[in-house]
Amino acid sequence: MAPPAADAPEEHTKTDKEMVVPPAAQEESSSLDQQVVDSLEASAEDLSPEASLEDSTAGGGADSAGAGNVLKFRVTCNRAGDKHSFTSNDAARDFGGAVQDHFQWKADMTNFDVEVLLNISYNEMLVGIALTEESLHRRNITHFGPTTLRSTLAYGMLRLCDLEPSDIIVDPMCGTGAIPIEGVSEWSNCFFVAGDNSHNAVNRAASNICSLLKKSATQGLPIDTAQWDISRLPLRTGSVDVIITDMPFGKR
Ligand SMILES: C[S@@+](CC[C@H](N)C(=O)[O-])C[C@H]1O[C@@H](n2cnc3c(N)ncnc32)[C@H](O)[C@@H]1O
Incomplete structure (x- = not known):
C-alpha cells in the first residue's frame, strides 16, 4: 500500500495563465x-x-x-x-x-x-x-509580515554583496527585516541599519531583532532600526557601504 503524501504547498506551480513555459x-x-x-x-x-x-x-x-x-x-x-x-x-x-x-x-x-x-x-x-x-527559510524570524522574504534568499543576496568587516549596510525598505537580520546573524563584524516607512514594519523588524538578541550570547547586536521614507534618507553622502533591499513591486 502506498503511504499518504505530505501536504506540500505547490507554491511554485503555475497555470498556463500565470507563467510562460520555456x-x-x-x-x-x-x-x-x-x-x-x-x-x-x-x-x-x-x-x-x-x-x-x-x-x-x-x-x-x-x-x-x-x-x-x-x-x-x-x-x-x-x-x-x-x-x-x-x-x-x-x-x-x-x-x-x-x-x-x-x-x-x-x-x-x-x-x-x-x-x-x-x-x-x-x-x-x-x-x-x-x-x-524545520526548513531554514524561516530562521531568525519570529514576527512575520505580508511580504517577509525567505531568510535563505536574504542570505544569498547578502553573499553576493561581498561584505567586508566594518561595512555599513542599509536596507532602506526592510519590511520585517529579513535581510539585515540575516546579515547581523552571519556578518556580525558589519553594522546594519533596517528602515521602512511603515510603522508596523519597523515594529516587526525591531521585534525580530529583540528575539534574535534573546537567543544570542551577546549583550547587543550591530543593528538598528529607523522609520523613514526612502526618498528622504537622513544619511550623509558616502556614509553607507552597501545598500541592499527587497523592493515593493506591488505584485507577489
Ligand atoms: C517587499 S517589502 C520588503 C519585505 C522585506 N524584505 C521583509 O522581509 O519583510 C517592501 C517594503 O518597502 C516598504 N516601502 C514602500 N515604500 C517605501 C518608501 N517610500 N520608503 C521606505 N519604505 C518603503 C514597504 O513598507 C515594505 O515593507
Whole structure:
C-alpha cells in the first residue's frame, strides 16, 4: 500500500495563465512522465537497504532501525511546471510507495525518522533527505509580515554583496527585516541599519531583532532600526557601504 503524501504547498506551480513555459520544457513535456518514472526507479535502486542502515546508524538518528524496529518516513514533494499529468501529492505517494517497498520502511506523516524530499522542476527531479527538522527559510524570524522574504534568499543576496568587516549596510525598505537580520546573524563584524516607512514594519523588524538578541550570547547586536521614507534618507553622502533591499513591486 502506498503511504499518504505530505501536504506540500505547490507554491511554485503555475497555470498556463500565470507563467510562460520555456520552449524547451514544452518540447520535452511529452516524455516527461516517463522520465520521472525512470528517475524514481533509478533513485530507489541507487539506495541500497544496507547503505541506508549504515548511514542511519552512523548518524545516530534512527535507533529504531538498529533495534529491529521499522524506520518511519514521509515524502514531501515540491513541484514546479504546468505540463505534468500528476500532482505533487501523486508523486509523493508513488515515490513513497517505492521507498516503502524497497526499504520496508513505514510511512508516518507526523512521527517520522526520515523525511524524503522530492523536488520536481519541469523535467528535472532532485531527491534528497531533509537534514533539518524545520526548513531554514524561516530562521531568525519570529514576527512575520505580508511580504517577509525567505531568510535563505536574504542570505544569498547578502553573499553576493561581498561584505567586508566594518561595512555599513542599509536596507532602506526592510519590511520585517529579513535581510539585515540575516546579515547581523552571519556578518556580525558589519553594522546594519533596517528602515521602512511603515510603522508596523519597523515594529516587526525591531521585534525580530529583540528575539534574535534573546537567543544570542551577546549583550547587543550591530543593528538598528529607523522609520523613514526612502526618498528622504537622513544619511550623509558616502556614509553607507552597501545598500541592499527587497523592493515593493506591488505584485507577489
Ligand atoms: C517587499 S517589502 C520588503 C519585505 C522585506 N524584505 C521583509 O522581509 O519583510 C517592501 C517594503 O518597502 C516598504 N516601502 C514602500 N515604500 C517605501 C518608501 N517610500 N520608503 C521606505 N519604505 C518603503 C514597504 O513598507 C515594505 O515593507
